[in-house]
Amino acid sequence: MHRRNKFPSQVALAVFVVLTSAAVAQSYPAPQQNQQGQAAASAPAGQQANQPAQAQPQAQPQAPANPPGKSVDTIQMAPGQQPQEPTRQGDTFTFHKDVEEVVLYATVVDDKGHIITDLPKTAFSVFEDGQPREIKLVERKDVPVALGIVIDNSGSMREKRDRVNIAALDLVKASNPDDKVFVVNFNDSYYLDQDFTGNIPMLREALDKIESRGGTALYDAVVASADYLEKSSSQLEARDKIQKKVLFVVTDGEDNMSTETLEQTVRRLSDQNGPTVYTIGILDKEDRTRKAKRALQALAEQTGGLSFLPKDATEVDEIARTVARDIRSQYVIVFKKPANDTAPGYRQIKVIARAPNHKNLQVRTLSGYYAGQNRASR
Numbered sequence: 001m002h003r004r005n006k007f008p009s010q011v012a013l014a015v016f017v018v019l020t021s022a023a024v025a026q027s028y029p030a031p032q033q034n035q036q037g038q039a040a041a042s043a044p045a046g047q048q049a050n051q052p053a054q055a056q057p058q059a060q061p062q063a064p065a066n067p068p069g070k071s072v073d074t075i076q077m078a079p080g081q082q083p084q085e086p087t088r089q090g091d092t093f094t095f096h097k098d099v100e101e102v103v104l105y106a107t108v109v110d111d112k113g114h115i116i117t118d119l120p121k122t123a124f125s126v127f128e129d130g131q132p133r134e135i136k137l138v139e140r141k142d143v144p145v146a147l148g149i150v151i152d153n154s155g156s157m158r159e160k161r162d163r164v165n166i167a168a169l170d171l172v173k174a175s176n177p178d179d180k181v182f183v184v185n186f187n188d189s190y191y192l193d194q195d196f197t198g199n200i201p202m203l204r205e206a207l208d209k210i211e212s213r214g215g216t217a218l219y220d221a222v223v224a225s226a227d228y229l230e231k232s233s234s235q236l237e238a239r240d241k242i243q244k245k246v247l248f249v250v251t252d253g254e255d256n257m258s259t260e261t262l263e264q265t266v267r268r269l270s271d272q273n274g275p276t277v278y279t280i281g282i283l284d285k286e287d288r289t290r291k292a293k294r295a296l297q298a299l300a301e302q303t304g305g306l307s308f309l310p311k312d313a314t315e316v317d318e319i320a321r322t323v324a325r326d327i328r329s330q331y332v333i334v335f336k337k338p339a340n341d342t343a344p345g346y347r348q349i350k351v352i353a354r355a356p357n358h359k360n361l362q363v364r365t366l367s368g369y370y371a372g373q374n375r376a377s378r
Helices: 022-027 161-174 200-207 218-240 262-269 286-303 313-328
Strands: 087-089 092-094 101-109 124-128 131-140 145-152 180-186 190-197 244-251 276-281 331-336 345-353 362-364 368-371
Touching (some): 124 331, 145 200, 145 218, 161 200, 161 244, 218 262, 244 286, 262 286, 276 286
Parallel strands (some): 244 276
Antiparallel strands (some): 345 368
8 A cells, every 4th residue: 555655844935026927927026034944844743644743933844744655755865976977878868967067958930839849058048147158068969857747635626637637647748758757746735645756657656646625735845846846856867867857747726724924935046056837827807816827837938847727627638748758859958157156145147048940949947046045955
């Protein structure tokens, strides 16, 4: 029997957020300092696995109080790991997170929305805070990813989950066969129902853990999933040669239960080497979901992903296949930072692509990142 492992909650960061969309920036002012933090998520003795633990101020992350089995805390960053120079073996480029370099994952489309995959390095220009940067590598290669499937399990999703589960599995089937995937189901809390695997039956079993009750803690689930990807990075790179990280998020409503705010969540996703986020909002009643739409768009746009707002769950399967194509068609762009650029803080990113045979090329990548900060090491 598969056991549910509840993520350890993280202490909320008190920061000001830079949002890429002017509309979003106007709608969401910079957050004030969070004095409460988040609670450790371990369930006390006697508490049911599907009930969240009571929040305690400023608690540190703890191991989940589950019976023996694999916990999210069993994968940690390798102690004493040192940055290394990037290397190339044959036609494969391996990036070792050199502190003087930044890796971008970018999708390029033409004026008709067609994905373009044949551009040379010379077609690209990268600007950081408005200053041109030296590009060391541009490579278009279908590389495996660490993929988190994060799905709303609240009461309003009851009639939609079957179609969403089919779409999630079709996403995996259409993706790189070497991808490693984990599943998080969330309602008023969030649960790791499947650790990293490529096994379709195991993923199906995790997706079938449908409870459809409670509220929507979307932001908490996204932050916990991003943290889990970061904590797992070292082992995924060493064991599976996976460096690229993606979150696929499906919900049908506005967040109404999270400790994290939208601003704090976008800020977390903006950490250097954060995941690309794809969001699907199966939203009802326009007047009640305007805020939910803006939130899903902000999560995707900041990270270089896409946000989809289908009219109903019947469209989710085709969207999932579109996401799989998008992930597999991205360029890896590595650029060099100036030697004196050592201060922590936000860096705005803009990538431009020009080619003789293509008009009005648009590059979708993360719009900025916070340098010199690593959530997993905190």
